[in-house]
Amino acid sequence: MNAEIIAVGTELLLGQIVNSNAQFLSNHLAEIGVDVFRHTAVGDNADRLLQVIKEAEKRADLLIFTGGLGPTKDDLTKETIANHVKKQLIYDEEALESIQIFFEKTKLKMTENNKKQALVMEDSTVLPNRNGMAPGMFLKTETNSYMLLPGPPKEMQPMFLSFGKPLLMQLIGQVEKIESKVLRFFGIGESQLETDLEDLILLQNNPTIAPLAGDGEVTIRITAKNSPNAKAEDLIQRVEEKIMERVGSYFYGYDQSSIMEEMVKLLKEQKKTIACAESLTGGLFQSELTSFSGTSEIFKGGIVCYSNKVKEQILGVANETLHTFGAVSEQCAKELAENVMTQFGTDYGISFTGVAGPDSLEGKKPGTVWIGLAEKGSETKAFLLQLVGSRNGIRKRTVKYGCHYVLQLL
Amino acid sequence: MNAEIIAVGTELLLGQIVNSNAQFLSNHLAEIGVDVFRHTAVGDNADRLLQVIKEAEKRADLLIFTGGLGPTKDDLTKETIANHVKKQLIYDEEALESIQIFFEKTKLKMTENNKKQALVMEDSTVLPNRNGMAPGMFLKTETNSYMLLPGPPKEMQPMFLSFGKPLLMQLIGQVEKIESKVLRFFGIGESQLETDLEDLILLQNNPTIAPLAGDGEVTIRITAKNSPNAKAEDLIQRVEEKIMERVGSYFYGYDQSSIMEEMVKLLKEQKKTIACAESLTGGLFQSELTSFSGTSEIFKGGIVCYSNKVKEQILGVANETLHTFGAVSEQCAKELAENVMTQFGTDYGISFTGVAGPDSLEGKKPGTVWIGLAEKGSETKAFLLQLVGSRNGIRKRTVKYGCHYVLQLL
Numbered sequence: 001m002n003a004e005i006i007a008v009g010t011e012l013l014l015g016q017i018v019n020s021n022a023q024f025l026s027n028h029l030a031e032i033g034v035d036v037f038r039h040t041a042v043g044d045n046a047d048r049l050l051q052v053i054k055e056a057e058k059r060a061d062l063l064i065f066t067g068g069l070g071p072t073k074d075d076l077t078k079e080t081i082a083n084h085v086k087k088q089l090i091y092d093e094e095a096l097e098s099i100q101i102f103f104e105k106t107k108l109k110m111t112e113n114n115k116k117q118a119l120v121m122e123d124s125t126v127l128p129n130r131n132g133m134a135p136g137m138f139l140k141t142e143t144n145s146y147m148l149l150p151g152p153p154k155e156m157q158p159m160f161l162s163f164g165k166p167l168l169m170q171l172i173g174q175v176e177k178i179e180s181k182v183l184r185f186f187g188i189g190e191s192q193l194e195t196d197l198e199d200l201i202l203l204q205n206n207p208t209i210a211p212l213a214g215d216g217e218v219t220i221r222i223t224a225k226n227s228p229n230a231k232a233e234d235l236i237q238r239v240e241e242k243i244m245e246r247v248g249s250y251f252y253g254y255d256q257s258s259i260m261e262e263m264v265k266l267l268k269e270q271k272k273t274i275a276c277a278e279s280l281t282g283g284l285f286q287s288e289l290t291s292f293s294g295t296s297e298i299f300k301g302g303i304v305c306y307s308n309k310v311k312e313q314i315l316g317v318a319n320e321t322l323h324t325f326g327a328v329s330e331q332c333a334k335e336l337a338e339n340v341m342t343q344f345g346t347d348y349g350i351s352f353t354g355v356a357g358p359d360s361l362e363g364k365k366p367g368t369v370w371i372g373l374a375e376k377g378s379e380t381k382a383f384l385l386q387l388v389g390s391r392n393g394i395r396k397r398t399v400k401y402g403c404h405y406v407l408q409l410l
Numbered sequence: 411m412n413a414e415i416i417a418v419g420t421e422l423l424l425g426q427i428v429n430s431n432a433q434f435l436s437n438h439l440a441e442i443g444v445d446v447f448r449h450t451a452v453g454d455n456a457d458r459l460l461q462v463i464k465e466a467e468k469r470a471d472l473l474i475f476t477g478g479l480g481p482t483k484d485d486l487t488k489e490t491i492a493n494h495v496k497k498q499l500i501y502d503e504e505a506l507e508s509i510q511i512f513f514e515k516t517k518l519k520m521t522e523n524n525k526k527q528a529l530v531m532e533d534s535t536v537l538p539n540r541n542g543m544a545p546g547m548f549l550k551t552e553t554n555s556y557m558l559l560p561g562p563p564k565e566m567q568p569m570f571l572s573f574g575k576p577l578l579m580q581l582i583g584q585v586e587k588i589e590s591k592v593l594r595f596f597g598i599g600e601s602q603l604e605t606d607l608e609d610l611i612l613l614q615n616n617p618t619i620a621p622l623a624g625d626g627e628v629t630i631r632i633t634a635k636n637s638p639n640a641k642a643e644d645l646i647q648r649v650e651e652k653i654m655e656r657v658g659s660y661f662y663g664y665d666q667s668s669i670m671e672e673m674v675k676l677l678k679e680q681k682k683t684i685a686c687a688e689s690l691t692g693g694l695f696q697s698e699l700t701s702f703s704g705t706s707e708i709f710k711g712g713i714v715c716y717s718n719k720v721k722e723q724i725l726g727v728a729n730e731t732l733h734t735f736g737a738v739s740e741q742c743a744k745e746l747a748e749n750v751m752t753q754f755g756t757d758y759g760i761s762f763t764g765v766a767g768p769d770s771l772e773g774k775k776p777g778t779v780w781i782g783l784a785e786k787g788s789e790t791k792a793f794l795l796q797l798v799g800s801r802n803g804i805r806k807r808t809v810k811y812g813c814h815y816v817l818q819l820l
Contacts, residue, residue: 011622013446014631015437020428022451027425036423037458041432041449048447055465071601072621073611105777105798111601131799152624154803212426221426276714282700283693286714290692291802293768301720303713304686304696310711310754344720358703392701 001172002035004060006052008068008077009151010043021066021149021156028160030223032169033178034062044074053084057144062168067151069134071113078137078148082121085141089119092126095135102133127163131155138167145171179232180223183243186259186404188250190218196246200239207235209243216397217259218250252407260288263403266410267298274406275344276302277315277336279327280354280369285399300344305336315339326362328353330370330382337372338380348409349374350402356391366391369398373405381405411582412445414470416462418478418487419561420453431476431559431566438570442579443588443635444472454484463494467554472578477561479544481523488547488558492531495551499529502536505545512543537573541565548577555581589642590633593653595660596669596814600628606656610649617645619653626807627669628660662817670698673813676820677708684816685754686712687725687746689737690764690779695809710754715746725749736772738763740792743782747792751784758819759784760812766801776801779808783815791815 005022012019022039029036037060042052049068056063068077082089096118103110117134120126127136127147132155137148147164149156185193194201194211197220201209207224222239224232244251253262267274276286283304289295303315308327311317317335325331333351341349350373357366369385385401387394415432422429432449439446447470452462459478466473478487492499506528513520527544530536537546537557542565547558557574559566595603600623604611607630611619617634632649634642654661663672677684686696693714699705713725718737721727727745735741743761751759760783767776777797784790795811797804 007449010620012433012449013436014440015433015435015446016622016631017624018428018430018433019449023422023425023428025425026423030424037453038462039417039422039429039449039451043447052448070623072604074620102798106796108599109602111605113604114601131803154800210426278693281697283688283696283712283714286693286716287691287697287805290714290716291805293766293801296716300717301714301724302693304693304700304711306696306700306706307710314711314753343724356703391703395697395701 001033001061001168002037002059003029003062003064004038004040004056005036005064005066006049006056007039007041007066007151008044008049009041010045010074012041012067013043020153021151024153024157025064025066025160028165029168031178031180032165032172034168034172044068044076046076046080049077049080050084053081060144062145062147064147064149066149066156069117069136069148069150071111071117071133073113078119078121081139081146081148085121085139085146087121087123087139090122092118092120092135094128095120095126095133098129099133125167127159127167129155129159130162131158136160136164138164140171178223178225179236180221181236181240182255183220183222183240183251184253184255184257184259185218185220185247185250186216186252186400188218188247193218193220193247193250197243200242207232207239209239216400252404259400259403259407261292263406263410264289264292264295264298266407268294270410271297272348272410273298273300273344273346274348274350275300275340275346277311277340277349277351277372278302278304279306279311279336279352280356281352281395281398281402282306284395285350285352285402288399300346302344303340311336315343326364328355328362328364328368328370330372330384333370333372333382334374334380335372337374337382341374341376347376348406350406352398352402354385354394354398356394358391367394369394369401371398371402371405373409375409411443411471411578412447412469413439413472413474414448414450414466415446415474415476416459416466417449417451417476417561418454418459419451420455420484422451422477423453430563431561434563434567435474435476435570438575439578440588440590442575443582444578454478454486456486456490459487459490460494463491470554472555472557474557474559476559476566479527479546479558479560481521481527481543483523488529488531491549491556491558495531495549495556497531497533497549500532502528502530502545504538505530505536505543508538509543535577537569537577539565539569540572541568546570546574548574550581588633588635589646590631591646591650592665593630593632593650593661594663594665594667594669595628595630595657596626596662596810598628598657598660599623603628603630603657603660607653610652617642617649619649626803626810662814669810669813669817671702673816673820674699674702674705674708676817678704680820681707682758682820683708683710683754683756684758684760685710685750685756687721687750687759687761687782688712688714689716689721689746689762690766691762691805691808691812692716694805695760695762695812698809710756712754713750721746725753736774738765738772738774738778738780740780740782740794743780743792744784744790745782747782747784748790751786757786758816760816762808762812764795764804764808766804768801777804779804779811781808781812781815783819785819 336351354369534549746761764779
């Protein structure tokens with residue numbers, strides 16, 4: 001089975017948003033062995049959309065559409081397709097009901113065009129939308145299959161994972177299954193990793209090994225098919241072991257995991273608690289930590305100490321420390337970590353202080369970062385980083401380094 | 411002039427990277443009045459690329475390609491196009507020289523296929539690459555124009571800005587200029603906004619009015635061309651006034667601004683300071699606030715009070731409050747906001763307490779949120795929200811509502 005992904009929305013052609021849906025879907029389609037040969041983005045224009053549909057039908061078995069299912073006049077994906085494949089639009093009771101519930105819940109006023117969102121193509125399988133109002137659809141004709149998904153990623157992604165992907169897997173049935181596994185590394189550069197694994201990568205065939213860098217991390221995707229002699233899972237396993245022998249010390253997790261998630265998991269397992277004092281990162285570490293549910297066992301709270309006055313008066317950093325060494329210093333990082341641990345009564349305390357830029361601070365360049373790490377009954381450590389990049393890039397990578405150091409401790 | 415943007419690279423179709431180049435280019439093309447009717451992504455396959463080229467040539471004046479200019483065997487954009495338009499590939503002296511300099515600098519070994527990157531199409535204008543090795547090209551034939559740009563954004567973006575865009579602006583010369591302006595709204599749904607503006611939107615022609623919803627906000631893009639009777643700017647101004655008469659109370663800013671940015675701006679202008687107590691949002695408000703540089707004038711710090719113990723012991727919420735009303739209550743939100751303001755000695759104090767989900771808390775459903783807002787010398791307010799969506803969706807929208815309420819106060 002091969003597919004094309006068609007995004008509908010003038011906002012894409014105006015560059016207002018990036019087509020992340022195409023990436024998400026391609027990733028998942030590759031996983032289940034559906035070849036994607038083309039992505040297209042087209043505006044909210046029925047004629048031009050129809051042209052895209054007609055061309056794609058000739059090349060691809062499956063056409064996946066994202067966007068254009070909204071309530072407004074320029075949302076015309078389902079109307080255009082229904083018209084083209086000669087299907088009526090009928091009200092879907094379940095969708096209508098969930099739209100009504102949404103409006104009752106949020107106490108917003110429901111308008112006539114919201115109702116339009118509950119219209120679906122006859123003979124199609126409805127894909128429920130648990131995070132929005134527009135239902136998705138799947139329709140199979142004699143020649144092609146059509147899957148219609150909403151545009152907002154927070155609606156599209158869960159809908160595809162819960163309903164679209166299982167449906168496609170069922171449809172393709174017994175095709176050759178492709179297995180893939182992603183290994184995640186932190187603290188090693190892409191070219192270093194590639195050099196360390198060069199011979200393995202060059203030998204790649206089944207499985208293939210694909211390194212990819214992004215956001216201060218490197219991942220390796222191992223992809224395999226069943227061979228006459230071995231199952232895909234076993235082929236992956238063997239290569240994974242070889243990779244781990246060489247660069248395992250930088251490994252932190254699999255697939256969609258994040259280094260923060262791994263830290264949270266380990267803290268929970270070991271029943272340890274952590275508190276945090278954030279200057280440079282301004283709350284980012286704690287905000288990412290609490291983005292996972294059930295973190296209250298390991299995290300009680302922390303302090304954002306953006307100014308020196310807060311560092312001194314609320315977190316008890318010695319005036320002399322700030323005077324002699326400055327806020328961006330090993331001494332200050334250590335005192336912050338220790339004091340926040342004591343104040344919140346936790347097992348660990350972590351602190352972030354540094355220069356996010358664009359300007360220098362205390363004569364220290366942007367990217368200069370100290371991370372303090374206190375542990376009950378142990379000597380407090382501090383780590384110096386010299387990062388490059390934008391203000392927010394530096395903040396994000398600082399948070400990842402924080403998780404990295406906590407993981408090393410656990 | 412109208413254009414299509416064609417991305418070449420199998421990594422796009424596998425979902426390994428997102429096509430951010432299409433967004434970047436579309437944004438800049440819209441700015442100079444080039445209409446983009448389609449984005450396409452195609453793999454590293456000469457036949458399929460050629461098919462895309464032939465189709466696009468029929469529809470568009472200008473074809474912009476990104477990717478496939480690298481040194482490896484699967485980089486075949488320029489070979490395919492050169493072959494199609496019957497142009498020889500010749501060595502570009504300047505490009506060859508800068509490749510040699512690169513290898514001297516980095517002390518890496520230059521290989522034969524690196525040399526291949528200095529090949530350009532005869533009769534084309536070479537676009538120098540200041541951040542990598544592959545030069546870009548621009549070629550004009552009798553029927554179409556072709557612009558070839560490298561795939562990595564850090565090479566493509568500066569090349570387009572320095573050489574590609576000026577070249578296109580010269581080419582289109584005196585064509586009509588398109589002006590556009592984005593108005594940003596918060597606190598109103600997309601369909602409500604569309605209902606309120608329906609007649610204006612239906613009358614749309616010049617200017618056009620396009621609403622777009624995303625992340626709890628709605629934006630309206632007004633786009634106009636100069637007409638014989640009025641300048642584009644004036645046409646936009648007139649429509650903007652009409653829109654503001656109807657839905658101006660939800661308006662918060664223009665173009666790429668965010669509601670947090672507007673809040674920061676106003677606090678700075680009015681020389682006011684704010685402190686924050688975050689339970690539900692776990693540091694997200696403060697982390698977004700400090701993502702802007704120069705916020706230390708208005709923000710000194712705050713407390714993440716994830717547990718009730720921290721609310722009580724560090725932020726001084728009365729035990730009785732927590733006992734009688736719970737942490738997710740009007741009373742608790744008010745005490746948190748007042749106490750954090752007092753503790754940090756600021757003009758305002760804001761607090762966030764609520765249920766992010768997935769589970770209920772204190773018998774309150776996920777999405778139940780209280781925002782407390784304290785102002786020196788005024789009565790403390792609290793606002794109740796009933797949000798729907800994922801855990802992180804609720805947290806993000808809560809932060810936006812926080813900014814919204816502070817803005818209303820300023």
